[in-house]
Amino acid sequence: MxxxxxxxxxxxxxxxxxxxxxxxxxxxxxxxxxxxxxxxxxxxxxxxxxxxxxxxxxxxxxxxxxxxxxxxxxxxxxxxxxxxxxxxxxxxxxxxxxxxxxxxxxxxxxxxxxxxxxxxxxxxxxxxxxxxxxxxxxxxxxxxxxxxxxxxxxxxxxxxxxxxxxxxxxxxxxxxxxxxxxxxxxxxxxxxxxxxxxxxxxxxxxxxxxxxxxxxxxxxxxxxxxxxxxxxxxxxxxxxxxxxxxxxxxxxxxxxxxxxxxxxxxxxxxxxxxxxxxxxxxxxxxxxxxxxxxFPLCSISASKVCGATELVAGNMFRIDYTITLKNTGVGSIAADETISIHDSPSNGTAFDVDQDVSLFANGADGWGPDEELTYSGYYLSSVNGGTNTVDASVSFGTTSISADQYIAECDSLALSPMLSIVKNCALSLEDQGSLIAVRKDYDITVCNTGDAPLDVNLTDSVDLALDEDFALDFAKQCLVDTDCSAGYTCNGNQMCANGDGDLEGNFGGDVCHVTTGNYLPTAMPSGTDGTLSNTATAKATSPVVDTGPLATVGESDTAMCDLCPLVVPEE
Structure with a gap:
């Protein structure tokens, strides 16, 4: 040294x-x-x-x-x-x-x-x-x-x-x-x-x-x-x-x-x-x-700040970090000495940094007592935040001095999984040959209104045939139109949307899912208007938000439709 x-x-x-x-x-x-x-x-x-x-x-x-x-x-x-x-x-x-x-x-x-x-x-x-x-x-x-x-x-x-x-x-x-x-x-x-x-x-x-x-x-x-x-x-x-x-x-x-x-x-x-x-x-x-x-004439310490800043494709998190190394000894360390860093993220994908003091921020003229050197970067992790261990040493010739291992708790990305559901319906009469039946047409729209992908389970209170499972992407956020893909612009809610108002998925998937169909209800319409009603419920979990086995995002919407006045069903 x-x-x-x-x-x-x-x-x-x-x-x-x-x-x-x-x-x-x-x-x-x-x-x-x-x-x-x-x-x-x-x-x-x-x-x-x-x-x-x-x-x-x-x-x-x-x-x-x-x-x-x-x-x-x-x-x-x-x-x-x-x-x-x-x-x-x-x-x-x-x-x-x-x-x-x-x-x-x-x-x-x-x-x-x-x-x-x-x-x-x-x-x-x-x-x-x-x-x-x-x-x-x-x-x-x-x-x-x-x-x-x-x-x-x-x-x-x-x-x-x-x-x-x-x-x-x-x-x-x-x-x-x-x-x-x-x-x-x-x-x-x-x-x-x-x-x-x-x-x-x-x-x-x-x-x-x-x-x-x-x-x-x-x-x-x-x-x-x-x-x-x-x-x-x-x-x-x-x-x-x-x-x-x-x-x-x-x-x-x-x-x-x-x-x-x-x-x-x-x-x-x-x-x-x-x-x-x-x-x-x-x-x-x-x-x-x-x-x-x-007799520690020369010594160094290591610390780290880190945090998830973005959710990217494959449900991976971008973790930004800055490692700070401090010369805690009484002697200066020359610019051509080599610093080695071994970082072990909690997802098990370790990485190493080996470079001269001069290549670190503030290290061009060597590393003086009490002076700090920094190294910044990012990596992708399946863990939202997580724990990191950092080992650092500086070598000179055949020997080296090492910092005490530092354990960093990386900040997690705050995610808010949410959804919305809207159900519409209409009643009409349909000729079934020997009898006239009541026909019900419906559409159900479920949208991801949060900032995390969702796995959705859709159910209906009356018609079990409507039950369905599907995944929803979340909307891509923007500040200017160039943040969006071709065919989309940045709307007033700072989300990418096309001319029909459809939102662009952050990873190219659908932000909303629409279910349409018709069936013959088994219940008689009631009241003077001939009213039928039933409730559609959407429940979802997110593959990237660990909120426990019972944590489910859920919303329901009840659709009420009247037979009178009579309408002609669409073919």
């Missing part, structure tokens, strides 16, 4: 114009004074871990009380991939027993560009021997997993810091910084040296501190424990609320300077950290205790 906030300024410096290793280091963001108490306005672990700070990212306090998690088996070496590491609960020598650890990241302005600087600290149980510690900063999600094995794996440019602090007066720390490489390392096949302190050591704040990396310990007893506004800590000496000499260690690593000095213009996006104790400074040393946790 490229943190472009410093890259552009850095690239302005040609090799003949500036040497990053020679630049004066900016003032430290953390008090590197061998204690945890905040003594000045500058941050120290007291306020970083407990009361807030100006850190861009911090791990918080990570405790590791025995017998929790120690390295296990001889194959757990820093020269090997995480996939070869083992762990178990158990004990280690007291001097190698970690009790607390922490880290924090800052962006410090150094000569016109922002350096990513990581500060770290660790506390041990006993001070009866030299302190040798390692500090890993991983890009992958590294942690403890099932079967006493670690999860995750190394990525190119993972950072490894070894700190050795010998006991004795006037002792100075040895600090060595390496990066993980896939092959061709100079320390081992997979470790390449970025920095090593000289004979004068790399004690923070002294002449040996060249700005790339340093370490410091408490050279006298220092305040510790809850009673002094810190956190729980127990030492083997049994001295309450105290860090005995050489029990607390802290240090600094300027990631930007170290990588630029090695000709590397991309700072990795770390996600996890680990502190370990070791038997020696050798890269193949036996590993002892460890603790760690999340």
């Amino acid at each position: 490229k943190l472009k906030s410093w890259l552009n300024a850095a690239m302005l410096c040609g090799c003949t114009l500036c040497s990053y290793g020679a630049l004066a280091f900016p003032p430290d963001a953390v008090e590197l004074d061998g204690n945890a108490i905040q003594n000045t306005a500058v941050d120290d672990w007291q306020n970083i871990n407990l009361n807030g700070s100006s850190a861009s990212v911090k791990t918080g306090l990570k405790a590791d009380l025995p017998p929790l998690t120690i390295f296990w088996k001889g194959g757990s070496k820093d020269t090997l991939d995480v996939t070869e590491w083992w762990y178990r609960d158990g004990s280690v020598p007291d001097k190698d027993d970690l009790r607390n650890g922490y880290a924090a990241a800052y962006f410090l302005n150094d000569g016109g560009h922002d350096d990513l600087v990581i500060y770290f600290g660790a506390e041990r149980y006993a001070n009866s021997g030299d302190a040798i510690m390692g500090f890993w900063f991983f890009q992958d999600q590294v942690g403890t997993g099932a079967g006493n094995r670690f999860t995750g794996q190394h990525m190119e440019n993972d950072v490894f810091i070894i700190m050795e602090y010998p006991q004795g007066s006037n002792s100075v720390p040895f600090v060595q910084v390496m990066r993980w490489v896939n092959s061709g390392g100079d320390i081992s096949e997979n470790l390449e040296l970025l920095y090593a302190s000289g004979a004068s050591g790399a004690k923070c704040g002294t002449a040996g501190d060249e700005g790339i990396a340093c370490a410091i310990t408490n050279e006298q007893d220092e305040l510790a424990g809850v009673a002094n506004g810190l956190w729980p800590y127990e030492n083997k000496s049994g001295i309450a609320d105290t860090y005995p000499i050489e029990s607390l260690f802290e240090g600094r690593f300027n990631v930007t300077e170290a990588f630029l000095a090695a000709g590397i213009s991309e700072v990795p996006c770390f996600t996890n950290f680990m502190i370990e104790t070791r038997s020696s400074r050798s890269e193949t040393a036996q590993l002892k205790d460890f603790l760690g946790g999340a």
